[in-house]
Amino acid sequence: QAHAKVWHLYNDHFRPAQRGKVSIALSSHWIKPQHMTEKNIKECQKSLDFVLGWFAKPIFIDGDYPLSMRSNLSSLLPEFSEAEKKYIKGTADFFALSFGATLSFQLLDSHMKFQQLESISLRQLLYWINSEYNNPRIFIVENSWFVSGTTKKDDAKYIYYLKKFIMETLKEFFVSCINSCFPYLNAYVQNIRIYIWEGKYYAIGISLKKNIRLKECILKRNIGNFPSCPYTNFIFVDTTPAQFLDSSVYVWDVYQTKKLIKVDGVYASKRKHHCVDFAAIRLQISLLQEMHVTHFHFSLKWSLILPLGNLSLINHTLVHYYQCFASELLRVNITPVVSLWQPMIENQELPVSLAKYGAWENTETVQAFVEYARFCFTSLGDHVKFWITMNEPSVKNLTYTAGHNLLKAHAKVWHLYDKEFRRPQKGKISIALQADWVEPACPFSRNDQEVADRILEFDIGWLAEPIFGNGDYPEVMRAWLHRINSVDLYNFHLPYFSEDEKKLIRGSFDFFALSHYTTTLVGSEKEDAVKYDHYLEVQMINDITWLHSPSRAAVVPWGLRKLLKWVKSKYGNVPVYVMANGIDDDQNMVHDKLRVYYIQNYINEALKAYTLDDVNLQGYFVYSFNDKTAPKYGLYSYVANKYEPKPSLKHYREIIGNNGFPGPETPELLCPEEVASCPECHFFRTRKSLLAFISFIFVAFIVTIFFITYYSKRVERRYK
Known part of the structure; x- marks a missing residue:
């Protein structure tokens, strides 16, 4: 009132x-x-x-x-x-x-x-x-x-x-x-x-x-326009771990667990394998053809190829599988991109003998990796021209000693390929680093900017600077570790490279390969103890306006463009490949709308970096191929032993077909039509030597008959 x-x-x-x-x-x-x-x-x-x-x-x-x-x-x-x-x-x-x-x-x-x-x-x-x-x-x-x-x-x-x-x-x-x-x-x-x-x-x-x-x-806020001109030398590709043939024997427990139970010590009988034995290869190849990709990235299983960590025991069945898989990819005009090693949660995918005795902490692992790489180059080099030494080594799980040895192993493998295999195989090789972007939470704060720069050096520069920079660790890392060690709260030792080691590591690359998934905000002032890193004195902050995946990964497309510009400004105009870029989805949802949005906008930011920022971007790999090998990340769902394309696959295929995002004024691209696969042609293609020999015999037979007939007629005329 x-x-x-x-x-x-x-x-x-x-x-x-x-x-x-x-x-x-x-x-x-x-x-x-x-x-x-x-x-x-x-x-x-x-x-x-x-x-x-x-x-x-x-x-x-x-x-x-x-x-x-x-x-x-x-x-x-x-x-x-x-x-x-x-x-x-x-x-x-x-x-x-x-x-x-x-x-x-x-x-x-x-x-x-x-x-x-x-x-x-x-x-x-x-x-x-x-x-x-x-x-x-x-x-x-x-x-x-x-x-x-x-x-x-x-x-x-x-x-x-x-x-x-x-x-x-x-x-x-x-x-x-x-x-x-x-x-x-x-x-x-x-x-x-x-x-x-x-x-x-x-x-x-x-x-x-x-x-x-x-x-x-x-x-x-950078919202930009789609570039009106498409790429001319850009590749759209896909990435996933490869499947392999398991010779173990399993029993199906139909009454209780409903799962396959491995019978220890029992293996299927050995016989000579042929590529047609690997049914999984034919299925994967057909699915990849539906995607219209030009390259396919997969990682080898070091722990399975050389179970003992040396050449005394070789899994020839698995090696043959990889050979068949790579050759079949080439047959359908898909270039295989192969990683020698990708760390996983379980024993980092190292052979048991190496994992047991210190893994990358032990210098013997370095030489073991070199011998393993030599074997792979020899066995697969005829089919593979695009190599990754190590794919996404996680710096968050690495000690400084392990990272030190890992860098030396990469450099030695690169020089091995450069000296012994590059000329006959005509390939290229580098390392792939995980590189999520880090943005200062307050854009007007110098302190927040310093924190963001520090995190980038620890997350990316740790392994990138020795290879793509001056051969040594970033100065920011050494200065920071010296500072925190001086207060007696920590005792971190960052090893030193000798001059010879610096020379060995510096420049051991053919391109800059990176994996990018999300962007993180960081601040200097402590707000939330749970998200505060005392070691690096950084506060992780969440922008509640950003889209997030079911796993709470932020969808921040402009972070990819900023990352690519950062790589160019720091390491020059080096060729760059985005080796993995993807988001998880809710498997209970029929349409993966978030992934459609993610792929559309992240590729657009990559286009901006290429066309507007002059980043030497050579290719983009979406992650991942299917839900079987990368649950929740796939472009194909996998249910009841059946692959089904998600809506995002159709969208990605359209982007590949348009070679980017043509503007309304862009003339229609006249792309060469894909040659349909021909099973009958494959019969003749795989028997070229035999057919050449038969052709030679046939031609020789015709020539012989001709000369016999010719000289017979001359003799008859002489006696008439």
Whole structure:
């Protein structure tokens, strides 16, 4: 009643002269049902009625309290007379909303939630207000969230809450056409809340934090245009671990586990194998042909090829499988790209004898890897011209000694190939590094930028700088380890290379191969102890406006472009291959829409890096081929021993067919038609030597008959 009287006072005596507006500011939370049942949905409505509708419905609708309140509170809730209802109804020129941590959530009585789940979705609240109160003009007078009490100036976490709220307001404004106003695109932040009045934006408080130039951030966000010209020398490829033939004998437990149980010590009889024996190869080849890829990347199993770690025991069946697989890929014009070693969770895929005695901590593993590589080059080099020494060695699981030996092993293998195999096989070889982008959480903070640079050097530069740079570890690494070791809390030893070792390692590459999946935000100020790395003094921060996969991997396409530009600026115009780029999906969903979005936008950012930033990008591998070898990452699902293409496969195939993203003015590309495979042709192609010999005999026979006939006729004429 007090509000209504003040509104009428202003309306009757001051509005004609002052031409202003007046309303009441209401605070509200948002609530979502625990389960999508009719009962829970009604409880959510009741929660909003008790918190927001208590005051909003009398003012904006009919002058009376919500029905749910009157039904539940009965005599406890006063009643308005008809005159009072008429007096209160419509006493607002706009809907003033407060949506913040304290009023909307912290001070909210738990009983007001009615056993439902609170949410910070401002967009859904705006939509509800718009629908419930007849499309009022909404003015968000307060919006904020908590920050840590220890935060000083670089309140990056707060920035991303404000970014989320602004984006949700803009989405609701443009999508649902609500009447709303967001008044703090150029505001100051003080402690928890922003204090703003209409007109000028003042900040009240003593310790002001940084001016959050949110509008500038939004405008600077790189959305770009699709390049109008497609690649001319760009390859679209696929990557997955390869399957192999297992000679073990299994028993099917049909009564209990319903699984195959391996019979130890029993193996199938040995006989000479032929490529047609490997049914899995024919299936994989046919699926790859459907994708229209030009290259296919797979990793060899070191631990299975040489079980003892040396040439005393060789799995010839598996080697023959790889030979057949590579040759069949070539037969259908798909170039095999082969990694000699890819670390996995279990014993890093090293032979047991090497894993048992220190793995990469032991220098003997270096020489063992060189001998293994020599065997692979000899056995597969006729079919493979694109080699990766080590695929995605995880720096997070490496000790500094192990990384030291790993670098020497790579360099020795590269020089081995360069000296003994490059000329006859005419191939190329390098190492593939995992390289996720790291972005400073606060773009205006020098401290956050220093943290991001440090993480990039530890995550990528650790292995990249010795090979692609000066032959030694990054100076940032040595300086940081010296600093933390000096305070006696840590004792990390980063080994030194001799001058000969530096010379051996530096330049041991033919291209820069990297795997990229996501982007991480990092800050310098400690906000969350769970996500704080004391070793590197870095705070991991989550941008709640980003799309995330079921495994919580952030979808940040522009991170790939920034990474590619960083590689170029740091290591020059080296040829670059993105060896793996992919996202997991929800296997319960029929359509993998997130992957469609992911592939579309990540490839577009790669195109921007190629065309706009002049990055020497040579190829892009999507990850992964199928769900059987990489669960949740595949372009093919694998259910009940059957492969089914996902919608993302069709989308990826269209991108390959267009060779990128042609603009509307781009003329249609005239690509050569793929030659259909011909089983009869394969019979003649695989017996070229025999056919050549038969042809020679046939020609010799014809020539002989000709000369015999010719000379016979001459003799007959002489005696006539």
